Amino acid sequence: MNVHIGVNGLAVTPETPKGRAPSIRDVARLAEVSHQTVSRVLNDHPSIRPETKERVLLAMETLQYRPNRAARALVTSRSHTIGVLAARSSEYGPATSIAAIEDAAREHGYYVNTANLATVTPEAITDALEHLMLQAIEGLVVIAPQVRVFDVLAAAPIGVPFVSLQSTGRSDHLALSVDQVTGARRATQHLVSLGHREIVHLAGPQDWIEAEARMRGFLDAVYDADLTLHPPILGDWSADFGYFAGRELSRTRDFTAVFAANDQMAIGLMHAFRDAGLDVPGEISVVGFDDIPVAQHVWPPLTTVHQDFREVGRRAVALLLNQVHGREVLEVEEIVPRLVVRGSSAQASGHRPRYTSVTDSA
Amino acid sequence: MNVHIGVNGLAVTPETPKGRAPSIRDVARLAEVSHQTVSRVLNDHPSIRPETKERVLLAMETLQYRPNRAARALVTSRSHTIGVLAARSSEYGPATSIAAIEDAAREHGYYVNTANLATVTPEAITDALEHLMLQAIEGLVVIAPQVRVFDVLAAAPIGVPFVSLQSTGRSDHLALSVDQVTGARRATQHLVSLGHREIVHLAGPQDWIEAEARMRGFLDAVYDADLTLHPPILGDWSADFGYFAGRELSRTRDFTAVFAANDQMAIGLMHAFRDAGLDVPGEISVVGFDDIPVAQHVWPPLTTVHQDFREVGRRAVALLLNQVHGREVLEVEEIVPRLVVRGSSAQASGHRPRYTSVTDSA
DNA sequence: CACCCCGATGTGCACGTTCACATCAGCGGC
DNA sequence: GCCGCTGATGTGAACGTGCACATCGGGGTG
Incomplete structure (x- = not known):
């Protein structure tokens, strides 16, 4: 039956016509069935005798046959x-x-x-x-x-x-999304619960759906807690932007917390605050979003909103x-992301933000 | 000639047989040429009359024709x-x-x-x-x-x-590679030039080619500078591992600098040193590899080796x-990466590493 | 025992494209 | 005026696979 297949147990690769890759027909010839039977084996059609199937599989193995995706896609029009x-x-x-x-x-x-x-x-x-x-x-x-x-x-x-x-x-x-709005609201509420009332949002580009959702969550929380609204800053997601924004922000200092729309910006932000001599979280709390792997290893470890990208x-x-x-x-x-509290957020320091406390003590 | 194409300037889509996507033959029929001519237009064959070509292109446009990649791949056996x-x-x-x-x-x-x-x-x-x-x-x-x-x-x-x-x-x-060996050697030499003589290498998994190359560069530099060799630590690239390694390292403290095989581990390392009360770069210098975007924004900004992944x-x-x-x-x-010196590396502090100075003072 | 159904297999064609080759008109050279 | 060349186009086959349908034998049913 399988005279073609081996001699003395030695697997002899029968001549594949030309240099071409073996096709379904070559397999069929070797297995002594029709090409259609081979096709059926490939797509494991129910009605095929186990014996026949095995013979075909053996032939495939022998020829190192690989189905041609292009041909298959052509005929099924499925890629x-x-x-x-x-x-x-x-x-x-x-x-x-x-x-x-x-x-x-x-x-x-x-x-x-x-x-x-x-x-x-x-x-x-x-x-x-x-x-x-x-x-x-x-x-x-x-x-x-x-x-x-x-x-x-x-x-x-x-x-x-x-x-x-x-x-x-x-x-x-x-x-299929993570509920960004709820995530952002929770992040903001976390700051509120720590006693912060002057919170700035460092947002992402507003044509980004996620940036917009996070902003919305932030605004919801601000509204719920009846805080005064600081105009959000529109960033570009990058740590570099966070840094520059932080430099600007540390001039005014009319806030005690920042909610950044992603971790990168939060990290840049903290960098700038450090440069400006502002202590995080002593003077200013920072919260990010995403929980990228390094978030917990930066200084201070970043409070953020974890989402499971995988x-x-x-x-x-x-x-x-x-x-x-x-x-x-x-x-x-919707997947609801969870808040991860780490070192970058802390109780608001009893007194009001600096610029006012300066005014007060005067 | 193009009676099929439009009526009153209105583009009428001629019936494509069945619900099928238009094929090269449909285009041919509409343009009143053979399918082969259409094929030639597609592969811009030289000998085709501009007039004919235009007619074909118009037909394609009208039918919203898109070549079928599977069919093409099948016949050319090029994917x-x-x-x-x-x-x-x-x-x-x-x-x-x-x-x-x-x-x-x-x-x-x-x-x-x-x-x-x-x-x-x-x-x-x-x-x-x-x-x-x-x-x-x-x-x-x-x-x-x-x-x-x-x-x-x-x-x-x-x-x-x-x-x-x-x-x-x-x-x-x-x-096509970045010269990891040279990069690592430069990083190590940088530490040596700052006066460090007790340098630990936090390596990547040694079955990684890059990890091995960076280790080699480190060893070369150590050898060149005639330093005593600290047994390298084999890590897994992650910031988490860097942190744990840092915890272990801060127990012994028989070194003044660490060269980490990538930035993530370096960041985790600095986290652990901070926890252990070790000042970076005051007491210990840290150098990373890769220059990921946050590297310059962590504290202290990470000295690292920049490579251009794009x-x-x-x-x-x-x-x-x-x-x-x-x-x-x-x-x-080979692309030679460049060293970027930032805040995480500094002059070795005159005295020997802690454990020896303790011994000395006794 | 004739019938039908079903499991197991084979036959031919279609999918949309390119390739090899054929065709045909026009043109220059002798 | 014939030959041959070249540019422009057409004709048929082939690529490798799956689908629709045909075939054939066996077993259950009436």
């Missing part, structure tokens, strides 16, 4: 690829989520194709999208949390389901693949 | 995809390089497919590689800097050129595509 549209993908949060997405996708037999957004101009977005569409992606995960991206996405219907990693409030897609990525894939396969999509529950 | 095999891809360095690779690849009309290594077991490596091979990648960039990965890579010949982002010293592939990624793609296209590959020049 088994999902796209990821990402901005700032080298930062800890997005990078972690992307890695998790890749892992989860691979587990489900899917491939991941990433397109980064260097800038967020409509052209760049369209270009990246075009790139992904040419890949014939079956679904899209968007980690590019600018409102503008979703405008473009809505305008140029891409024809595949997509999931965003931040709640956009739009109905044309599902979002979990978000993982769930996003599950959600997306459910849609891709037309399965019932259950309600999406 | 226009490069693979990236990465470990710890969510960390700043790798993540930045990956983003740069993606950008550069897209610029060259290539797609990028990533496979992360959760663990570095041979099975995981084989699995990831298998995943990429099924994608029919044309080339591979390896950012998984464990020696073991290259063992597996060598054993399971993948049949496509690959480039690694660290110099492995092997001849089966090109490496540049490495970019050049890797250029190198790889040159090989893929069988072009002449020019000599690969």
